[in-house]
Amino acid sequence: MLDSGRSLLERRLIIVTGKGGTGKTTVAATLAVASARAGQRVLVVEVGRDEQIPRLFAKNPKPVGYAGRRVAPGITAMRIDPFEALSEYLGLQIRVQSVVDLVLNNAAFRQLMSATPGWRELITLGKIWHLERMRDGRGRPRYDLIVVDAPATGHGVTFLDAPRVVVSAVRAGPLRRQAFEVETLIEDPERCVLLPVALAEELPARETAELVERLTGEVGVAVERVIVNAVVAEPFSEQLADLDDRLSRLAASGGSVHPELPASSTLALCASYLKSRSALNRHYVDVIGRLTGLPLTLLPQLTNGVRTSADLETLSSAFFRGADA
Ligand SMILES: Nc1ncnc2c1ncn2[C@@H]1O[C@H](COP(=O)(O)OP(=O)(O)OP(=O)(O)O)[C@@H](O)[C@H]1O
Numbered sequence: 001m002l003d004s005g006r007s008l009l010e011r012r013l014i015i016v017t018g019k020g021g022t023g024k025t026t027v028a029a030t031l032a033v034a035s036a037r038a039g040q041r042v043l044v045v046e047v048g049r050d051e052q053i054p055r056l057f058a059k060n061p062k063p064v065g066y067a068g069r070r071v072a073p074g075i076t077a078m079r080i081d082p083f084e085a086l087s088e089y090l091g092l093q094i095r096v097q098s099v100v101d102l103v104l105n106n107a108a109f110r111q112l113m114s115a116t117p118g119w120r121e122l123i124t125l126g127k128i129w130h131l132e133r134m135r136d137g138r139g140r141p142r143y144d145l146i147v148v149d150a151p152a153t154g155h156g157v158t159f160l161d162a163p164r165v166v167v168s169a170v171r172a173g174p175l176r177r178q179a180f181e182v183e184t185l186i187e188d189p190e191r192c193v194l195l196p197v198a199l200a201e202e203l204p205a206r207e208t209a210e211l212v213e214r215l216t217g218e219v220g221v222a223v224e225r226v227i228v229n230a231v232v233a234e235p236f237s238e239q240l241a242d243l244d245d246r247l248s249r250l251a252a253s254g255g256s257v258h259p260e261l262p263a264s265s266t267l268a269l270c271a272s273y274l275k276s277r278s279a280l281n282r283h284y285v286d287v288i289g290r291l292t293g294l295p296l297t298l299l300p301q302l303t304n305g306v307r308t309s310a311d312l313e314t315l316s317s318a319f320f321r322g323a324d325a
């Protein structure tokens, strides 16, 4: 089933995940653009140390950091570094920043934190939970939508599983309370949805099906559609559907197309390559749909890559068109 993912934008939180290099960051930025086009105030969050998203909106952007910064009308970008989130959290608990700094810079404490699994995920999700609750002066949500560019799959599952693990392991206290509230948010299908990004190729197709199964089974978070990114468009119009055939016949007969153009054998090779790539992509789009049983939204492959906000506009138009992408 192919359709537009417009209803996604009505959620409070979209967590974009998928294997490395499938286009998670690109899709997160595309959703931010689509959401802003729909008149929403959107926050797009990167997790970790890298800031890729601001670069898609400006050539030499200033860092957005943990405080976040507006990168386009209606769009705020932010990067959550777990240590900064921890510093903020401890600041709220201890209230004296110099003491917080002492704790954070203490070698034994750092060692303890690096050996403690799950705290990074929990603290990051805790910050996202806090951002979801923020209200403006008129009591409306500060952000209509928060899009999270989550770590690559594998990490993505761990990322979302941390609150559940803490809730089941810790009996009482503020940590359990915080984890429980985060878990309640990410498991509420009205507010939060997880969005896997796949490529229409054999391995990514299978991995996406496994990811969907783990997320819905183990983590219990809503997954309602899959984005299939970088789908190669049909290279020829209907009237020219047999162009590769015609070119290969021409190549066999030794004919040339035009003195300015490469040899017809070269053109025939290009045409058949384009056609087979597109056919292969179509095949794996079907496979992803069948294996996951979910609706798909296709985003086209842009020939020159995704580098500017104009490219994001193109992808967000495709997102709204859905199946026609
Ligand atoms: N639809 C597309 N058309 C053309 N190029 C694309 C498209 N989507 C992504 N790309 C390019 O593919 C590369 C990987 O995309 P991106 O960085 O979004 O993936 P990612 O899943 O976030 O990667 P990582 O796992 O490293 O964070 C980038 O160079 C990006 O510009």
Ligand SMILES: [Mg+2]
Pocket: 024, 025, 026, 052, 149
């Ligand atoms: Mg990325």
